[in-house]
Amino acid sequence: MSTDRRRIVLFDLFGVIARHQRPGALEKMAVRCNTSVDAFTTAYWTHRPPYDAGRHTACAYWTEVLSALSRPADADTIEELRLTDIDSWSRVDESMVAHVRNLRERARVALLSNIPADHADAFLAAQPWLHDLDHLAFSGRIGAAKPDPAAFQHSVIALRSAPADFHFVDDREENVRAAQAVGMNGHVFQSQDDLAAALDAWL
CATH class of the missing domain: 1.10.150 (DNA polymerase; domain 1)
Known part of the structure; x- marks a missing residue:
């Protein structure tokens, strides 16, 4: 088990940090x-x-x-x-990017995204700040996509932590419920302000 037992905020990508698909x-x-x-x-x-x-x-x-x-x-x-x-699928919310990066002063921060492998390669090339996070789990690379429990278990194993150490953030309720089913805490993302309040209370 890792000696770093700081809590972990595990983020979805699209609809939270990144924008949904470009209109049109x-x-x-x-x-x-x-x-x-x-x-x-x-x-x-x-x-x-x-x-x-x-x-x-x-x-x-x-x-x-x-x-x-x-x-x-x-x-x-x-x-x-x-x-x-x-x-x-290439657009990000710069305010959320800043929020995610600032969180690393208080917790470990990781990403769990349903994204094909070639999309992940392009996103990593365009968004170098992702390399500063504590762990990146892209479904196209790990062979499991949310809400499959294996996707969440991958992050637990990779970060050498317990599910209770995680707070998972996703804009899809079914994915949050799946994270909670494996023992993680969860938050359905609706706004940055709501998320900040939830994480302040948890951290």
């Missing part, structure tokens, strides 16, 4: 596939879980999406969609 991105990709937004959105999300969890490569994911839309899966189309998709 799905429409842009649907146009590239010459299909309706509804059809594209259904295919995009239906085939997403194995990609997020690292069981499918980007090529396999986009091949499945294009096949579901009865569109040819040529290499140029796949790469254009892949890069557009990565860009659509």
